[in-house]
Amino acid sequence: MFGDFPLSDKIILITGGASGIGFALAKLAVESNAKVIIADLKPSPDSTSIVEAHETVRFSRCDVSKWADLASTISFSVQEFGDVPDVYAANAGVPETERNSFWDDNDEERYSLLDINLSHPIKLTRLAIRALLGKNKKGVVMITASIGGLEGHFSTALYCAAKHGVIGLIKSLAAAEDEAGVKVVGICPGPVRTPLMATVENKLSRTGEKPTFLEPEEIAGRMKELIELGRYRGGMALGVYRPGHVEVVADGSTSALEAMCPPDVMAVRRLIATERSI
Numbered sequence: 001m002f003g004d005f006p007l008s009d010k011i012i013l014i015t016g017g018a019s020g021i022g023f024a025l026a027k028l029a030v031e032s033n034a035k036v037i038i039a040d041l042k043p044s045p046d047s048t049s050i051v052e053a054h055e056t057v058r059f060s061r062c063d064v065s066k067w068a069d070l071a072s073t074i075s076f077s078v079q080e081f082g083d084v085p086d087v088y089a090a091n092a093g094v095p096e097t098e099r100n101s102f103w104d105d106n107d108e109e110r111y112s113l114l115d116i117n118l119s120h121p122i123k124l125t126r127l128a129i130r131a132l133l134g135k136n137k138k139g140v141v142m143i144t145a146s147i148g149g150l151e152g153h154f155s156t157a158l159y160c161a162a163k164h165g166v167i168g169l170i171k172s173l174a175a176a177e178d179e180a181g182v183k184v185v186g187i188c189p190g191p192v193r194t195p196l197m198a199t200v201e202n203k204l205s206r207t208g209e210k211p212t213f214l215e216p217e218e219i220a221g222r223m224k225e226l227i228e229l230g231r232y233r234g235g236m237a238l239g240v241y242r243p244g245h246v247e248v249v250a251d252g253s254t255s256a257l258e259a260m261c262p263p264d265v266m267a268v269r270r271l272i273a274t275e276r277s278i
Ligand SMILES: NC(=O)c1ccc[n+]([C@@H]2O[C@H](COP(=O)([O-])OP(=O)(O)OC[C@H]3O[C@@H](n4cnc5c(N)ncnc54)[C@H](O)[C@@H]3O)[C@@H](O)[C@H]2O)c1
Pocket: 015, 016, 017, 018, 019, 020, 021, 022, 039, 040, 041, 042, 062, 063, 064, 065, 091, 092, 093, 094, 116, 144, 145, 146, 147, 188, 189, 190, 191, 192, 193, 194, 195, 196, 197
C-alpha cells in the first residue's frame, strides 16, 4: 500500500515550472517545505525571485524535447540536494498554434508539439521509475494532462491527441504503484488563466461564450492532493473543469483490455528487479 506521501522534506522536479500551473505548484511545494527544482527553457522573473528567496529552490535549464536534458535534471537534483527527486511533475507544455498545428501543418519532419506534450511525459516517467528504483525509494509522477485528454476539440486536434496519449500512459501504469513503488497520476484542467491559454484564445470561436477560467493556484492545490493523498491511487486522473469542481475522470485499476489480453507482468517484474537497488 503506497499510503500518504507528504511533500514536506521531499524533492520535487517540475518541468515548465517557470510559468503558469508549474510555477503555482512550485510556490505551493516551497510552502509545503519541499525542495524544488524548476526545470524550464529559461527562468522567468517569478522563478528567479523564488530561487533568490529560498535556499531550497533551484532552476535547471532544460528543453524537455531533448531526452539528455531530462536526464540531466535528475543528476542536477543529486548534485544540488544529494538525491534523486521523489516527485516528478511532467508539466511543461505548449499550445497548438499556426506554427505547430494539425491544420496549418507547418512542421517539416515530425510534430514538434508531440515531442513536448507527449514524448516528454512518457520519457520522464520512465527515467523517474529507473531513478527511484535505483535508490530503492517510493515516488510519484504527476502528469499535467488536460480536459483535452478526454474530450476532442476540432481546431486543436493535435493538442488533444497528445493529451489523450498521456491519459493512456497514466492508466496503463496503474500497477506501477504496487510493482515499482511509483504512483503515476494526472490532472486534467479545464481552461486555466495562464500565458498558454492566452495564446490559444484566438483558436476559440469569436461568437461562443468565453470559458470560465480557473486560476493556476487551484490546479496546483489539486495536484498537491493527488501527490500527497493515498486515497488517490496510481492510474488515476482528476478532472478540474470549473472553479470548485473536482472528479476522478480516469482510473486504470481495472482494464477491459487487460482482462481480454492479460499483460506479461513477469517480464516487467524481471526488468524492475534488475533496476532496483537492494
Ligand atoms: N492553461 C490551460 O488552460 C491548461 C489547461 C489544461 C492543461 N494545461 C497544461 O498545463 C501545463 C502547463 O501549462 P500552463 O497553462 O501553465 O502554460 P504556461 O505557458 O504558463 O507554462 C508552460 C511552461 O512550459 C515551458 N515549456 C514549454 N516548452 C518547453 C520545453 N521544450 N522545455 C522546457 N519547458 C518548456 C514554458 O517555458 C512555460 O514556462 C501544460 O502541459 C498545458 O498543456 C493548461
